[in-house]
Amino acid sequence: MEEILVVDGVTKRFGGLVANNKVSFSMRRGEILGLIGPNGAGKTTLFNVITGVYRPDEGRVIFKGEDITGKPPHVITRKGIAKTHQIVKPFNDMTVLENAMVGALFGKRAHQITIGQAKEIARRSLELVGLADKADEFAVKLTLRQKKMLELARALSAEPELLLLDEVLAGLNPKEIEEALEIIKKVKVERDLSIIMIEHVMHAVMNIADRIVVLHFGWKIAEGTPEEVANNPEVITAYLGDPRYALRFVKRKGGGE
Amino acid sequence: MDLSILAINLVNGLLWGIILGFAAVGLTLLWGVMKVVNLAQGEVILLGSYVAIILFTQYGLSPLVGGLAALLVGLVAGFLIYWALLHKLVGKVERITLKIEMSTLLAMFALSIALLNFYYYAFGSEPRGFGLWSIGVPYVRVLDTTIRTNILLADALALISVAIVYLFLDRTILGKSIRAVMQDAQAASLVGINPVKIKLLTTVIGIGLTVFSGFMVLLFEASVTPEIAHKYAPLSFVVVVLGGLGSVVGSLVAGIIIGLIYGFSKVVVSLFNPRISDPVALSTAFIVLILILLFRPEGIFGRKR
Amino acid sequence: MAAGHDNEMGTKGSTLEHYLKSPTLLILVFVVLGILVARIMGMSTLDTIMTVMYFMGIALSLNIIMGFAGYVSFGHAVFLGLGGYAYVLMVYFIKPLADLQNTGYGLGAFLVAVLAGLFAAAVAASVGAAVLRLRGAFFAIATIGLDFTALYLFKAVVPELNPEQFFGAQIILPADRIVEKDLVFNAMFLTLVILLAVNYYIRKSPFGVGLTAIKEDEDAAEVLGVPTTMYKIVAFTLAGFFTGMVGALFSLNGGGVDETLFNLGHSIDMIVMIVIGGLGTVLGPVIGSLIYFELYDLLLVHYPGVNLIILGVIVAIVVLFFPEGLIGLLRKYRVRGVRLRDVLE
Numbered sequence: 001m002e003e004i005l006v007v008d009g010v011t012k013r014f015g016g017l018v019a020n021n022k023v024s025f026s027m028r029r030g031e032i033l034g035l036i037g038p039n040g041a042g043k044t045t046l047f048n049v050i051t052g053v054y055r056p057d058e059g060r061v062i063f064k065g066e067d068i069t070g071k072p073p074h075v076i077t078r079k080g081i082a083k084t085h086q087i088v089k090p091f092n093d094m095t096v097l098e099n100a101m102v103g104a105l106f107g108k109r110a111h112q113i114t115i116g117q118a119k120e121i122a123r124r125s126l127e128l129v130g131l132a133d134k135a136d137e138f139a140v141k142l143t144l145r146q147k148k149m150l151e152l153a154r155a156l157s158a159e160p161e162l163l164l165l166d167e168v169l170a171g172l173n174p175k176e177i178e179e180a181l182e183i184i185k186k187v188k189v190e191r192d193l194s195i196i197m198i199e200h201v202m203h204a205v206m207n208i209a210d211r212i213v214v215l216h217f218g219w220k221i222a223e224g225t226p227e228e229v230a231n232n233p234e235v236i237t238a239y240l241g242d243p244r245y246a247l248r249f250v251k252r253k254g255g256g257e
Numbered sequence: 258m259d260l261s262i263l264a265i266n267l268v269n270g271l272l273w274g275i276i277l278g279f280a281a282v283g284l285t286l287l288w289g290v291m292k293v294v295n296l297a298q299g300e301v302i303l304l305g306s307y308v309a310i311i312l313f314t315q316y317g318l319s320p321l322v323g324g325l326a327a328l329l330v331g332l333v334a335g336f337l338i339y340w341a342l343l344h345k346l347v348g349k350v351e352r353i354t355l356k357i358e359m360s361t362l363l364a365m366f367a368l369s370i371a372l373l374n375f376y377y378y379a380f381g382s383e384p385r386g387f388g389l390w391s392i393g394v395p396y397v398r399v400l401d402t403t404i405r406t407n408i409l410l411a412d413a414l415a416l417i418s419v420a421i422v423y424l425f426l427d428r429t430i431l432g433k434s435i436r437a438v439m440q441d442a443q444a445a446s447l448v449g450i451n452p453v454k455i456k457l458l459t460t461v462i463g464i465g466l467t468v469f470s471g472f473m474v475l476l477f478e479a480s481v482t483p484e485i486a487h488k489y490a491p492l493s494f495v496v497v498v499l500g501g502l503g504s505v506v507g508s509l510v511a512g513i514i515i516g517l518i519y520g521f522s523k524v525v526v527s528l529f530n531p532r533i534s535d536p537v538a539l540s541t542a543f544i545v546l547i548l549i550l551l552f553r554p555e556g557i558f559g560r561k562r
Numbered sequence: 563m564a565a566g567h568d569n570e571m572g573t574k575g576s577t578l579e580h581y582l583k584s585p586t587l588l589i590l591v592f593v594v595l596g597i598l599v600a601r602i603m604g605m606s607t608l609d610t611i612m613t614v615m616y617f618m619g620i621a622l623s624l625n626i627i628m629g630f631a632g633y634v635s636f637g638h639a640v641f642l643g644l645g646g647y648a649y650v651l652m653v654y655f656i657k658p659l660a661d662l663q664n665t666g667y668g669l670g671a672f673l674v675a676v677l678a679g680l681f682a683a684a685v686a687a688s689v690g691a692a693v694l695r696l697r698g699a700f701f702a703i704a705t706i707g708l709d710f711t712a713l714y715l716f717k718a719v720v721p722e723l724n725p726e727q728f729f730g731a732q733i734i735l736p737a738d739r740i741v742e743k744d745l746v747f748n749a750m751f752l753t754l755v756i757l758l759a760v761n762y763y764i765r766k767s768p769f770g771v772g773l774t775a776i777k778e779d780e781d782a783a784e785v786l787g788v789p790t791t792m793y794k795i796v797a798f799t800l801a802g803f804f805t806g807m808v809g810a811l812f813s814l815n816g817g818g819v820d821e822t823l824f825n826l827g828h829s830i831d832m833i834v835m836i837v838i839g840g841l842g843t844v845l846g847p848v849i850g851s852l853i854y855f856e857l858y859d860l861l862l863v864h865y866p867g868v869n870l871i872i873l874g875v876i877v878a879i880v881v882l883f884f885p886e887g888l889i890g891l892l893r894k895y896r897v898r899g900v901r902l903r904d905v906l907e
Contacts, residue, residue, distance in 0.1 A: 051785055053781075053784075053785065072784070072789075072791075073784045073785045073787075074784055074785075074786075074787045074788055074789045074790065077785065077786060077787035078787055082786075083785055085782065085785075089779050089781070089782035091774070091775055091778035091779060091782070091783075092778060093778060093842075094774065094775075094778060098771070101771060102771055102772070102775045102783070102786050102788070103786055103787075105768045105771055105772070106768075106772060106786055106787030106788045106789075107786075107787050110787055111768070115766070115767070115768065115771070118768070154786060155786075158786065158787060288699070292699070294699040294702070294703070296636075342878065342882070345882055346882070355697060355698045358698045358699055359632075359634055359698060359699075360881060360885060362634070362698075362699055362702060363634075363833070363837060363877075363881045364878060364881045364882060366830070366833070366877070367874050367875070367877035367878035367881055368874065368878065369874070370830060370834075370870060370871075370873060370874030370877060371870075371871045371873075371874025371875055371878070372874070373870075374868070374869075374870035374871045374873075374874065375868075375871050377870075378867050378868055378871065487825075487826060491706055491707065491710050494703045494706065494707070495707070498700075498703065530722070532721070533717075533718035533719070533721070533722065536714040536715070536717040536718040537714065537715070537718045539710075539714045540710070540711045540713075540714035540715050540718070543707040543708070543710045543711040543714070544711055546703070546704070546707040547689075547692070547693070547704055547707050547708065547711070550693070550696055550700055550703070550704050550707075551692050551693075551695070551696075554696070554700060
């Protein structure tokens with residue numbers, strides 16, 4: 001039971017606002033961990049701490065037994081952590097293939113591969129997410145769903161061991177969500193990945209995750225299997241503050257999927 | 258060292274700094290509200306100077322009329338600049354990205370090439386001004402030195418103008434709308450402020466004030482050449498960065514600070530080598546710029562983002 | 563089909579077919595040969611050819627940071643000035659270097675220019691670490707500040723170095739310290755060829771891909787693993803180095819240097835050429851500088867006096883309606899199913 005990632009007492013403040021408050025959890029290699037919580041709970045901040053965009057005020061991040069706290073993002077990416085952005089950030093004036101190539105050229109095998117090899121890696125990632133036929137389009141021309149998949153392909157091209165997905169399903173319709181979930185399951189197996197996903201689409205994350213961590217106002221308020229978390233009174237209270245989510249929880253508890 | 262030399266230099270620095278601060282007010286508004294960096298700042302300033310000069314030399318009108326005309330020409334110029342150059346780039350966009358920022362930068366830069374060379378074509382490179390004209394007596398005695406009354410007139414006009422602009426932004430509905438857009442363009446459009454109208458208004462006011470300041474610059478310098486654009490434009494950037502984007506009062510205070518630093522370093526350098534005091538004193542302004550950009554990019558009066 | 567497969571992989575592709583399909587390199591070779599032929603056949607005066615090379619040189623230098631990484635260095639003339647002054651002061655005061663510059667058919671002058679370029683590069687590297695933390699207009703303004711700082715400092719210091727001889731900041735090289743223009747041509751030509759090669763290599767290398775990613779979205783690039791800070795500093799330093807070299811040889815060609823080398827006008831030249839030609843390519847600044855040179859000449863001949871006013875209007879039109887420049891415009895089209903973009907890269 002190898003631990004791929006340990007988040008140990010991470011605190012991140014912005015002025016007076018505490019975005020993460022002594023958050024700790026660990027995950028095993030091969031797990032899919034769901035990270036949920038109402039808006040403003042500090043989920044994206046935590047991703048940014050893990051990937052090195054922010055340096056935490058307190059606490060450590062340990063990846064594969066190595067302390068990576070405060071290392072710059074490009075170094076962390078090379079160690080094997082890749083992330084997709086909540087708000088898609090494609091390189092608009094580059095083609096889809098070139099976008100994915102950036103991931104490959106500066107990922108796990110940065111400075112060891114040629115442009116040609118990067119192209120091959122990028123192509124395989126595009127095939128995996130179903131964008132192979134769009135390889136030569138400019139990224140700016142993609143639909144939202146395609147842009148989300150491009151984010152995923154770009155991250156996969158870095159050949160990571162740990163993949164962080166920030167609301168990769170948001171804005172997709174139910175059919176697209178199903179497709180995206182299938183793709184995520186497929187790449188997880190094929191690439192032997194560990195995945196943390198931030199998600200608001202509850203039924204999806206409850207369905208796919210092995211374990212769930214719940215953040216609320218920067219604190220971790222619950223951790224466990226989807227069943228345990230869904231029945232945790234504190235979690236339900238937290239979500240009741242936000243009627244949208246409360247409704248979804250009630251639906252799930254009443255009628256299941 | 259004679260202390261009165263220091264005092265005279267500081268007074269001169271102060272009088273110049275007020276002009277400098279006012280000249281940058283239009284720049285700070287354009288930059289703060291719509292992220293338009295007016296690279297034609299120096300040339301736009303000169304527009305006001307040359308309008309007043311033409312009316313004086315060609316039509317014999319009093320420079321005071323010329324000053325008013327400069328303001329009016331400036332407002333019209335702002336209107337034209339918005340529709341000809343800026344609207345296509347920033348008019349309809351909600352969020353001004355880095356790319357758009359660079360496009361407006363280049364567009365204003367094109368304007369600077371055209372205007373500067375128009376001045377060379379129309380007025381040549383020799384200095385032009387109001388000659389011996391002055392309001393009342395030409396000089397007043399202050400401390401052990403004399404100061405031209407035109408400089409005092411320019412400073413008085415600049416201070417009054419800054420006060421009016423400040424009150425406009427602080428007290429009127431339109432002014433408040435401009436400040437609202439400056440803080441959060443998207444939120445402002447949600448509460449029903451028409452962003453295109455605000456952008457047009459900001460350009461008209463910003464360019465208008467900058468052209469008007471050209472009249473003060475002329476009064477201060479006594480005469481101008483097209484080359485003076487390259488002195489005032491970079492200094493205006495220093496003032497805006499120091500004072501904080503969009504801050505009218507910050508701009509005035511920053512202008513005064515730069516003026517005083519200039520006066521002070523001039524005196525200090527003179528102790529060692531009087532021949533090089535002017536260029537070294539000017540370079541201190543730009544060293545201040547780079548230090549501020551690096552350590553406090555929101556300026557001394559700007560709020561941390 | 564071995565050749566086809568090679569192209570598909572994009573790894574080697576060193577076949578004639580490949581170069582015909584992607585003729586950028588051929589075009590660059592033609593441009594270089596064109597300059598040589600014009601020189602040898604005496605088709606233009608030496609001064610004209612030097613001017614063309616100077617324009618192309620400064621455009622290709624700035625292209626490394628502005629075209630590829632998207633950082634518009636408005637005060638880039640500072641490196642022209644630093645290179646020019648470094649060169650002139652070196653050969654003025656150091657006898658061995660003055661002797662060196664006249665050796666080896668221009669190779670000597672080239673080597674001294676490398677020294678001058680290294681001085682500019684050292685300044686670029688040390689200030690680059692600081693100013694490259696700024697983005698967009700702030701970066702542009704900071705480089706303008708840098709340019710003016712250097713201008714005023716040189717104005718102050720240079721006359722003190724030899725008060726009897728230097729009139730203001732102007733230094734005129736004495737007869738025994740200048741180099742024959744034929745040799746300066748050789749040195750400039752060599753510099754230009756290297757600049758073209760460096761630009762071409764960057765465009766085709768992972769380094770270039772990283773710079774382009776920085777131009778598109780710097781935060782996303784960093785998270786994707788691009789060492790953004792280091793890449794920007796390297797690009798800025800290279801841009802400073804080559805601008806310094808060109809400034810050095812330009813000054814040598816003119817027989818001296820004065821503070822006008824720091825003028826914003828030179829920055830304007832560089833930026834306009836890149837904007838007209840198109841950002842982010844190698845051909846952009848090459849074509850841009852040729853167009854700019856012709857345009858400059860044409861306007862001067864036909865509309866003396868108002869030529870630069872028209873130039874300003876043309877730049878405005880390009881910025882507003884063709885923001886990607888000539889190459890950018892062509893890149894969008896296909897000819898017989900072949901995307902020009904792939905061909906012009």
